[in-house]
Amino acid sequence: MEILENTPKERFQASKQKMEKAAYILKTVAHPVRLAIIELLNQQGEMGVNDICKALDCEQSLISHHLINMKLRGILQSHKDGLNVYYDLKEKEIVKLLQCIENCDCNM
């Protein structure tokens, strides 16, 4: 069942919220290290934190912050096995963003 937005004001608010959600998702992904994590997990499947650190040549604490952040926002999931914590892509749609961008040419 669909919600109908009738008044212009309601439509405006709905669109505003939609943009806020989209911006929120884009923001959590718009960072080179986080994108690298996403691509890595997409290619390799689940990985332990340390392996991610090594693969991306980044400090453990920094990677941990990014991982937890993305997990909190529903992009990653994780499970623990002994000492290790394995992270994996939860929201696979997110990978399409990267593909989407391949074709953009922006001025950097």
Place this chain on the structure above:
Amino acid sequence: MEILENTPKERFQASKQKMEKAAYILKTVAHPVRLAIIELLNQQGEMGVNDICKALDCEQSLISHHLINMKLRGILQSHKDGLNVYYDLKEKEIVKLLQCIENCDCNM
């Protein structure tokens, strides 16, 4: 003609650069007002600055900053006609990002 990356180091660097470019594009778009501008222009075609301000119920100066920023980065283009400046989408690929996100469900 394609450039071949041979050593792991070279591949690593190439991927790093790719992620930086992608993050750059995502960042310039990851903002509710800028997304709203993009959607608006996609629906309406080119619009004057003032009409954009009214449509989004935002201050002129703020909209102007966002417009100029996105133009600088190659997402928008503009032309002047008398007193008015009309902005339009230049990089249409960008709209696909929004479509891409519709299907994501993130924790907000």
Place this chain on the structure above:
DNA sequence: CTTATATATGAAAATATTATCATATATTTG
């Protein structure tokens, strides 16, 4: 030339994001 209108600009203030560091916690091993 004066006034009005549309847009741009730049600096400063307000906020948000990211990185770093020191340390805590949890688990395994001996």
Place this chain on the structure above:
DNA sequence: CAAATATATGATAATATTTTCATATATAAG
């Protein structure tokens, strides 16, 4: 239990982004 390893946490520092405000510029109209 002590030591080693993997990961998380939290505070702080470093940076970057966004908003606001006052004002500049350009064009048009009277």
